[in-house]
Amino acid sequence: MGVQSKLLPAGSQAALLNVLSSSLTFYLTHKTKISRGLYLFTFLALVFRVRAAISDQKPAVKPTRSTSDSSKRQKVELNREFFRNLFRLLKIVIPGWKSKEARLLVSHSVFLVLRTLISLYVAELDGRLVSNLVRGKGKDFVLGIIWWMVVAIPATFTNSMLSYHQCKLALQYRTRLTNHIHNQYLSNMIFYSVGNLDDRIKNPDQLIVEDVRKFSNSLAELYSNLAKPVLDMVIYNYQLSRNVGGEGLFLMALLVQISANVMRALTPPFGKYVADEAKLEGEFRHQHSRLIDNAEEVALYNGHENEKKTLDKGYFRLIKYVNHILRQRLYHGIMEDYVIKYFWGALGLVLCSVPVFVKIPGAKGGSLGDRTESFVTNRRLLLSSSDAFGRVMFSYKEITELAGYTSRVSTLLNVMEDITNGRFEKNLVSSASTEENAAVLRGRGKVIEDSYIQFTDVPIVSPNGDVLVRKLSFEVKRGGHLLIVGPNGCGKSSLFRILGGLWPVYGGEVRKPPSEEIFYIPQRPYLSRGSLRQQVIYPDGLKDMIDKGVTDDDLMALLKIVEIESVVEREGGWDVEKEWREQLSGGLQQRIAMARLFYHAPKFAILDECTAAQTLDIERIMYETAKQLDITLITVSHRKSLWKYHENILQFDGQGGFVFTKLDAERRLKLEDEKEDLELQLRAVPELRRRLEELKESFQTEG
Numbered sequence: 198m199g200v201q202s203k204l205l206p207a208g209s210q211a212a213l214l215n216v217l218s219s220s221l222t223f224y225l226t227h228k229t230k231i232s233r234g235l236y237l238f239t240f241l242a243l244v245f246r247v248r249a250a251i252s253d254q255k256p257a258v259k260p261t262r263s264t265s266d267s268s269k270r271q272k273v274e275l276n277r278e279f280f281r282n283l284f285r286l287l288k289i290v291i292p293g294w295k296s297k298e299a300r301l302l303v304s305h306s307v308f309l310v311l312r313t314l315i316s317l318y319v320a321e322l323d324g325r326l327v328s329n330l331v332r333g334k335g336k337d338f339v340l341g342i343i344w345w346m347v348v349a350i351p352a353t354f355t356n357s358m359l360s361y362h363q364c365k366l367a368l369q370y371r372t373r374l375t376n377h378i379h380n381q382y383l384s385n386m387i388f389y390s391v392g393n394l395d396d397r398i399k400n401p402d403q404l405i406v407e408d409v410r411k412f413s414n415s416l417a418e419l420y421s422n423l424a425k426p427v428l429d430m431v432i433y434n435y436q437l438s439r440n441v442g443g444e445g446l447f448l449m450a451l452l453v454q455i456s457a458n459v460m461r462a463l464t465p466p467f468g469k470y471v472a473d474e475a476k477l478e479g480e481f482r483h484q485h486s487r488l489i490d491n492a493e494e495v496a497l498y499n500g501h502e503n504e505k506k507t508l509d510k511g512y513f514r515l516i517k518y519v520n521h522i523l524r525q526r527l528y529h530g531i532m533e534d535y536v537i538k539y540f541w542g543a544l545g546l547v548l549c550s551v552p553v554f555v556k557i558p559g560a561k562g563g564s565l566g567d568r569t570e571s572f573v574t575n576r577r578l579l580l581s582s583s584d585a586f587g588r589v590m591f592s593y594k595e596i597t598e599l600a601g602y603t604s605r606v607s608t609l610l611n612v613m614e615d616i617t618n619g620r621f622e623k624n625l626v627s628s629a630s631t632e633e634n635a636a637v638l639r640g641r642g643k644v645i646e647d648s649y650i651q652f653t654d655v656p657i658v659s660p661n662g663d664v665l666v667r668k669l670s671f672e673v674k675r676g677g678h679l680l681i682v683g684p685n686g687c688g689k690s691s692l693f694r695i696l697g698g699l700w701p702v703y704g705g706e707v708r709k710p711p712s713e714e715i716f717y718i719p720q721r722p723y724l725s726r727g728s729l730r731q732q733v734i735y736p737d738g739l740k741d742m743i744d745k746g747v748t749d750d751d752l753m754a755l756l757k758i759v760e761i762e763s764v765v766e767r768e769g770g771w772d773v774e775k776e777w778r779e780q781l782s783g784g785l786q787q788r789i790a791m792a793r794l795f796y797h798a799p800k801f802a803i804l805d806e807c808t809a810a811q812t813l814d815i816e817r818i819m820y821e822t823a824k825q826l827d828i829t830l831i832t833v834s835h836r837k838s839l840w841k842y843h844e845n846i847l848q849f850d851g852q853g854g855f856v857f858t859k860l861d862a863e864r865r866l867k868l869e870d871e872k873e874d875l876e877l878q879l880r881a882v883p884e885l886r887r888r889l890e891e892l893k894e895s896f897q898t899e900g
């Protein structure tokens with residue numbers, strides 16, 4: 198069944214609710230057998246409709262690791278899945294009956310009831326005022342106006358409190374949800390896994406910032422947009438049925454129900470539209486973020502034309518979809534306006550005319566003043582009632598929009614939960630399906646905490662299932678500095694990702710010290726937001742630094758080692774905050790990272806091409822200082838100048854093979870030089886051969 202039909206029952210339930218409230222008031226005002234029967238019938242009809250709307254739906258498919266496009270599975274319907282997701286989110290945003298949110302909801306509800314009662318009183322007052330006017334009772338009229346102004350004080354206070362409560366609730370919901378997501382997102386390295394090990398979420402930033410806000414607003418709005426009109430409908434209808442008779446009201450409600458059913462059949466799937474639009478907005482925004490992140494590279498490549506095409510394409514996709522939604526809203530708006538405002542308005546006028554033409558038991562007499570008073574009061578009640586009913590009708594659109602945001606936020610929570618439990622969805626490379634590789638992917642290895650690093654038969658597998666090395670074995674004991682070499686893409690950095698716990702261990706055994714004893718320095722070091730001091734001590738904060746007894750002078754001494762102490766003065770002191778990534782050159786960033794390594798002085802350090810932009814002199818200072826600090830080094834580098842600082846070498850061949858052996862740097866350098874000489878000589882052989890042929894030819898021609 199399509200999405201469309203699932204979105205509409207809310208509208209027809211609103212209509213049915215109206216019939217129910219009419220028949221209830223009919224029953225209350227005319228306690229006859231017929232009215233009781235009508236009430237029971239409509240009540241049961243409503244119950245069945247709600248049950249059908251829920252049980253009609255099949256639960257969504259549970260995701261498993263697969264290569265399919267998850268967006269195809271995304272459903273935005275008012276089904277069991279939606280209610281389950283909404284309930285789960287409600288438990289997060291309203292954690293208990295004693296929570297601040299619950300208290301806010303209660304006081305919000307009190308103001309909702311208060312407002313309806315005030316409106317009811319105002320309707321009566323309005324009727325009395327006009328009646329006094331028609332009868333020419335000047336004194337009563339003036340007193341009525343003064344009273345009207347007095348009543349306006351609690352009325353306006355109530356209105357303002359209602360909108361204050363709504364905004365406050367939205368803010369509270371957002372705070373709860375954002376805290377909940379941040380707690381999960383920034384634990385177990387989920388922020389890394391969401392982007393790198395799983396394909397389901399393309400832009401978590403959009404989900405956390407935009408969709409959570411929209412969900413919170415939508416939820417807070419829905420409560421006031423739904424609770425108040427439902428309450429209004431019951432109270433106004435009760436009052437109306439006393440004034441105009443229950444039969445007329447019931448008949449009108451029935452006609453409204455029929456027209457609501459017609460509208461139901463013609464309403465497009467707005468919930469799905471909202472979710473799809475948010476997704477396209479996210480993609481477009483992500484493309485802009487990418488351009489900002491890589492602005493320098495794009496500018497130097499003169500790649501703006503290419504980038505413009507990508508951005509234009511992203512915008513065009515988004516805008517094409519928004520236009521489609523706009524058109525749907527236009528057609529739907531025309532139909533909705535006609536039915537709700539004009540058709541139901543006409544029905545209302547007919548209803549107001551009932552007491553004029555029919556004698557209602559208990560109603561006021563037939564003088565012009567009485568008729569005017571009852572007409573003005575009834576018309577106001579009817580307007581309020583139909584406005585309330587209209588809002589319940591309109592709220593199905595809001596419910597479906599809420600369904601869209603619920604679906605997006607729930608997807609984020611589901612993916613984070615799956616990742617925490619080790620379940621990923623990622624498109625796999627074709628080689629992953631071979632029997633041998635599939636067996637590797639099915640396996641699970643052991644991670645044991647120890648005082649040194651050791652890999653025993655551990656496969657190196659990329660997140661898309663590419664088996665780079667089938668069984669890797671090596672070890673790094675304290676002081677056993679290791680050099681890792683191999684061609685591009687052979688899995689050198691992947692080894693560190695497994696060591697750092699970013700990628701799963703598919704087999705064998707990994708022994709490693711706790712993560713705080715291993716430090717990582719990449720080629721382009723990470724510089725956080727914050728002061729210059731924070732760059733040196735990252736990920737420590739100022740408090741950690743003080744607790745460790747380290748002072749700014751100590752930090753300055755570290756910068757002196759790598760010869761960049763002048764940076765502090767040049768940049769305006771330790772406390773200056775800047776976007777350091779843009780402020781400092783690549784070489785300076787690398788030296789800050791070295792100072793950071795000396796500050797933390799971990800037991801093991803992984804240096805991934807981290808001296809690429811440095812002179813041999815600085816490189817020497819760095820390695821010698823690290824060794825003095827008793828840091829065991831694991832280096833990835835192609836620089837021969839670094840060999841002498843290492844005891845062992847792990848050499849990948851790029852075909853899945855590797856050698857782990859002792860590194861006798863001097864002997865190896867000699868061999869390497871000899872090899873290079875021979876290669877040079879070999880390269881010269883064809884040229885020598887050609888020269889020889891030429892000489893032979895000239896001998897022959899010269900006889």
Ligand SMILES: Nc1ncnc2c1ncn2[C@@H]1O[C@H](COP(=O)(O)OP(=O)(O)OP(=O)(O)O)[C@@H](O)[C@H]1O
Nearest residue numbers: 393659660661665684685686687688689690691692
């Ligand atoms: N997040 C990821 N998702 C999918 N594949 C990845 C991911 N990260 C790395 N890979 C793949 O894993 C393989 C090994 O990458 P790795 O970064 O370990 O190479 P490397 O040996 O360090 O190369 P280089 O010397 O170029 O840095 C590459 O084919 C790369 O495309």
